[in-house]
Amino acid sequence: MTDIIADTSKSRSELAIIIAGVARDPLGLIGLIIVGSIVFSAVFASWIVPYDPIAMNIPDRMQGPSGTHLLGTDQLGRDTFSRVISGGQVALKVALPAIFGAMTIGLTLGMIAGYGPKWLDNFLMLLFDTIRSFPTVMFALAVVALVGPSLQTVVFVVMATSIPTYGRVARTQTLTLRNSEFILAERAMGASMARILGVHMLPNIIGVLAVLAAMDIPTVIALEAGLSFLGLGVKPPTPSWGVLLKDGYALIRQTPWLVVGGGLPIILATLGFTFLGESLRDVVDPKLRKNR
Amino acid sequence: MTETLLEIDNLSVDYETARGDLKALRDISFDVNRGEIVGIVGESGCGKSTLISAILRLIAPNTRFRNGAIRFKGDDLLTRTEDQMRALRGGDISIVFQDPMQTHNPVITIGKQMVDIQHRAMTSKKEKLATAAKMLGAVGIPDPEARLKQYPHEFSGGMRQRIAIAMALMSEPDLLIADEPTTALDATLEVQIIERLKDLQRDFGCAILFISHHLGVIAELCDRVVVMYAGAVVESGTVREIFHNPKHPYTRRLIECDPGHIKARARILPTIPGEVPDLANLPDGCIFRDRCDQAVACCAQVPPLTRLSEGHNAACWLNHAEEVA
Numbered sequence: 001m002t003d004i005i006a007d008t009s010k011s012r013s014e015l016a017i018i019i020a021g022v023a024r025d026p027l028g029l030i031g032l033i034i035v036g037s038i039v040f041s042a043v044f045a046s047w048i049v050p051y052d053p054i055a056m057n058i059p060d061r062m063q064g065p066s067g068t069h070l071l072g073t074d075q076l077g078r079d080t081f082s083r084v085i086s087g088g089q090v091a092l093k094v095a096l097p098a099i100f101g102a103m104t105i106g107l108t109l110g111m112i113a114g115y116g117p118k119w120l121d122n123f124l125m126l127l128f129d130t131i132r133s134f135p136t137v138m139f140a141l142a143v144v145a146l147v148g149p150s151l152q153t154v155v156f157v158v159m160a161t162s163i164p165t166y167g168r169v170a171r172t173q174t175l176t177l178r179n180s181e182f183i184l185a186e187r188a189m190g191a192s193m194a195r196i197l198g199v200h201m202l203p204n205i206i207g208v209l210a211v212l213a214a215m216d217i218p219t220v221i222a223l224e225a226g227l228s229f230l231g232l233g234v235k236p237p238t239p240s241w242g243v244l245l246k247d248g249y250a251l252i253r254q255t256p257w258l259v260v261g262g263g264l265p266i267i268l269a270t271l272g273f274t275f276l277g278e279s280l281r282d283v284v285d286p287k288l289r290k291n292r
Numbered sequence: 293m294t295e296t297l298l299e300i301d302n303l304s305v306d307y308e309t310a311r312g313d314l315k316a317l318r319d320i321s322f323d324v325n326r327g328e329i330v331g332i333v334g335e336s337g338c339g340k341s342t343l344i345s346a347i348l349r350l351i352a353p354n355t356r357f358r359n360g361a362i363r364f365k366g367d368d369l370l371t372r373t374e375d376q377m378r379a380l381r382g383g384d385i386s387i388v389f390q391d392p393m394q395t396h397n398p399v400i401t402i403g404k405q406m407v408d409i410q411h412r413a414m415t416s417k418k419e420k421l422a423t424a425a426k427m428l429g430a431v432g433i434p435d436p437e438a439r440l441k442q443y444p445h446e447f448s449g450g451m452r453q454r455i456a457i458a459m460a461l462m463s464e465p466d467l468l469i470a471d472e473p474t475t476a477l478d479a480t481l482e483v484q485i486i487e488r489l490k491d492l493q494r495d496f497g498c499a500i501l502f503i504s505h506h507l508g509v510i511a512e513l514c515d516r517v518v519v520m521y522a523g524a525v526v527e528s529g530t531v532r533e534i535f536h537n538p539k540h541p542y543t544r545r546l547i548e549c550d551p552g553h554i555k556a557r558a559r560i561l562p563t564i565p566g567e568v569p570d571l572a573n574l575p576d577g578c579i580f581r582d583r584c585d586q587a588v589a590c591c592a593q594v595p596p597l598t599r600l601s602e603g604h605n606a607a608c609w610l611n612h613a614e615e616v617a
Contacts, residue, residue, distance in 0.1 A: 040458045181394035188380030188457070189349055189390075189409055199408055 021283035028279025036270025038265075042089040051079035053086040062255045066138040072257040074247055083239035088265060090108055090240045094151060095220040099160035099213050103259075105250040106166025107209055109195055114168065115173025121171070128164035136223065137230075144232045154233050159218050163217070173205040206286045207284035214277030218270035225266055241266050297499050298347070300465055303360035305339075305346050314572045316342040318524045321362070321597065329493060329500040331514035331531075333507060333546070337568055339523040340503045341394065344471055347501075349377045364467070383412065383570075386460035387469040391476045393454035402428075402455060403440030406525040407460050427458040428596055430495075431488060450481035454488060469501045470495075474509060482506075486513050489529070507550045511535055520544045522579045523569050527599055529604035539547065539606035541584045578609070586604035588608060 022028035040047055050070075052056075057077035063074045071080035076136025113124040140157045147153055178201075179184055186196050221241070228232035229249075236243060248258025281286045300320050307314040317339045320372045321492065324330045331342055337544045347362055349369065363383070381387075381490055389395045397405055406424035407417060415423075418455065428436035432455040442454060453473060460468055470489065486509055493500055494564040502509055509569040510517055510531070513603050517529040517534045521541065527540040538544045566583035575582065577592040584591070597607040 132486075181389060181391060182397050183390055184350070185387075185395045185456075187350055187381070188379045188387045190380070191382070191408075192378065195408070195411065200397050200400070201365070204397070207399070 007224050017243040018280070018283050022276065025279045025282065027275045028283075030075045031272045031275025031277075031279060034268055035282040038088055038269055038272065039092065043090045044213065045085050049079075049082035049085050051082045053078060053082040053239045062251065063215045064255065064257060065129050068182060071261045072255060074244075074258055075119045075251055075254075077238075080244070080257060083244060084241070084261045084265055085171025086235065086239040087244060087262070088269075090151070090234055091221045091224055091265075091269065094154050094158065094224040094251045095217045096222055098155045098162065099216055101155075101159045102162035103166050103209055106168075107170045107202075107205065109163070110172075110206070111174050115178055115193070115197060115201075123287040124167065127169075128167050130161060131251055134161070137226070140227055140232055144227075149227075149232050149235055151238075153236050154224050154227055157227075158223060161221070162216065169208060169212060170205055173208060174201055177201050177204055207281075210284065211277050211281040214273055217273045218266075218275050221273075222266060225256050225262070294325040294328070296586065297326045297328075297365065298501070299361075299363040300343075300347075301361045301363060303343075303346065303362060304358035305342055305520075306356045307342075307352070308354045309354060309472040309572065311572045313356070315574060316523050317346065317569060319597075320520075320523075320525055321360075322518045322528050324332070324499050324501055327493075327497050327499055328516065329502060329514045331510035332501065332506060332520060333510050333517060334520035335505060335546075335568065337522075338520045340520060341471065341600055342523075343520075344469055344501075348470065349374075350385065352412050356614045363540050382409065382465075383463050383503070384457065384465055385469065386463060386465040387471060388453070388456050388473045390459045390472040392449050392456055392491055393476065395456050396452060398444055399441055401441055402447070406440065406455075406459055406462070406600045408461060411461070420435045423462065424458075427462055430461075430492070430554075431455065431460075448478055450484060453462075453477060453485055457485075457489065457492065461498070464496060465498050467501060469503070471503050472505070473502075474506070475504070480602060482509065489513065507535075507547060508552045515607075519546065523571055524579060525605075525607065526580065527604075527606040527608075528597075529600075529606075533601070533604045537604075539604065539611055540580075540598055541581050541586050541610070543606075550609045584609060 010233075019032070019129055022032055041119060043118065055078065057073070058078065060069070060073050062076040062174045063069055066072070069079050069081065071084060073079055074083070109124055111120045119229050124212060136157070141159060143157050144153055183196060183200060186200055191200070224233055225242030228240040229246045231246070233242055244258055244262030245266075246262075248256070248260075252259055297617075299311075300322050303317055303568060304315070305317040312433040320339075320343065322330070332343070334340055346355075346559050347369070349372075357370055364380070369380070396402070401407075402438055403421060403424055406427070407420045410420045410423065413420065413423075424440060425436040426441060433451060433454060434438055434572045439447075444610070445573075447455065447561070458472070473489075474485050477485065489500065489502075502510065502514055514531055516530050517528065519534065519540065521542050527534065527538065527543045534543060537545065538547060545562075549562050549564060551561065564583055569579055570580065578595050579585070581587045582592045587611065593609075595609045595612075597605050599605050600611055600613060
């Protein structure tokens with residue numbers, strides 16, 4: 001299986017072509033800028049934040065936006081802007097590993113289900129359907145009740161509940177492809193199963209899944225925020241957009257800026273990743289890549 | 293002396309269906325010699341495709357080999373394991389499929405596909421790319437180095453089919469199976485592909501098993517012809533014998549029905565009346581009897597494929613004067 005996964009890495013030039021294609025589309029460019037700034041601010045969070053996001057300063061509590069505190073402060077006097085930036089870091093720390101893990105596992109299982117024997121397909125589909133039959137939040141509640149709230153728990157819950165989505169898409173694509181003439185041609189030319197799956201089917205499936213993943217990231221970010229809002233996600237004092245919203249919700253009469261600070265990035269991230277995902281969908285399909 | 297490369301010996305293949313066994317191939321026998329081009333002709337559903345999938349053993353799960361043998365270079369392919377078969381496919385036996393628009397992976401560049409198909413060769417990627425470019429040049433694709441970087445949709449249908457031929461010949465096979473390679477192309481391209489195949493066959497010296505329902509193409513390209521009808525060989529012989537001296541009523545009617553053969557402008561194009569018999573429920577006697585205008589009493593018996601002259605066989609009682617009389 002390792003050689004199959006190794007093949008997912010696109011060469012630099014291909015990546016450059018894709019990025020250039022996305023940037024040419026106005027919505028794609030907006031998405032790219034938003035996503036780029038979120039990623040940038042998350043990576044360099046410790047240099048960007050003006051204050052320590054968990055340092056309390058009770059005398060300056062619940063202030064509005066000002067030159068010293070760009071987005072004001074919360075009930076404990078912590079700088080909201082610093083907490084928003086660090087919250088982005090937490091959001092990506094959950095979303096990226098969870099999505100990557102779910103995509104890799106879902107892709108592998110889905111391709112096996114689609115290409116392998118019928119009984120294995122049935123078994124995997126049963127497994128996927130079983131997982132999908134749990135409502136995500138209920139499943140999260142159960143897991144948190146068992147192992148306690150933490151970042152890892154959120155990642156695990158998101159990953160486990162997303163695998164069936166990727167698995168099903170990968171399976172459907174594999175099923176469509178396995179009877180296509182070029183796969184038959186490959187078989188007639190003596191390609192092994194690993195070669196057919198890894199070299200020939202994977203590039204046909206990965207684009208669809210990458211688009212799905214890009215569109216899925218905001219859902220995961222919202223889920224993390226939701227779980228944190230319910231107190232099931234990251235533990236305080238770690239800043240998360242969900243925690244920010246939760247505090248802001250309680251204090252909305254005293255200071256509305258916490259809700260803005262927690263809500264706006266979620267909205268921006270959702271828009272950004274969705275624009276990027278849609279634009280990516282148009283670009284990664286070489287059949288649509290006519291005019292270049 | 294010519295050496296037999298592929299020998300199909302009394303091959304019978306059934307498809308197990310809910311309606312009972314579909315007798316897709318019945319007692320098929322013919323040879324392909326080294327460096328020879330053999331055409332297989334017959335209407336749709338006569339078992340041409342089943343024959344190819346049987347040779348390569350890329351069969352549907354409900355396929356059953358009833359009896360007979362497929363001997364390639366003397367050893368029976370039906371006794372080979374799946375791994376041994378896989379080594380043969382794209383090695384000693386290659387294939388070109390019917391529809392060039394579907395035969396390449398749409399999301400991988402032609403160069404990458406042509407490098408990938410050389411997975412058995414123990415050469416560097418650079419050498420494989422050079423081989424790929426050389427092969428593209430050999431099938432007449434201009435500027436091959438640059439075109440290796442392009443995707444299949446950037447080529448025309450005729451070019452794609454030539455690329456498919458290049459890929460099939462890359463392993464320098466002993467036998468190239470061409471499954472109606474020109475059916476999906478227009479007439480001018482058809483000629484182009486045929487000429488190309490002829491040239492390549494001369495250069496590479498491989499035998500070609502050419503499947504088509506187009507008699508003109510067969511006459512142009514092949515050395516020998518096997519005429520199939522409803523899963524059986526009705527006549528086989530040299531191109532000259534088959535086209536000038538057909539000995540089976542089906543072959544005769546098939547030639548009459550070829551639009552290229554009709555001289556005068558006709559109001560109604562000739563056809564063969566009737567339908568191909570139901571293969572799951574075969575009638576007794578000669579399978580062509582119901583559609584044959586020369587059927588006689590003894591056609592109630594299955595006629596054997598009989599040798600009429602050197603390299604010319606037909607399965608019809610009319611060639612057995614004493615029994616018809």
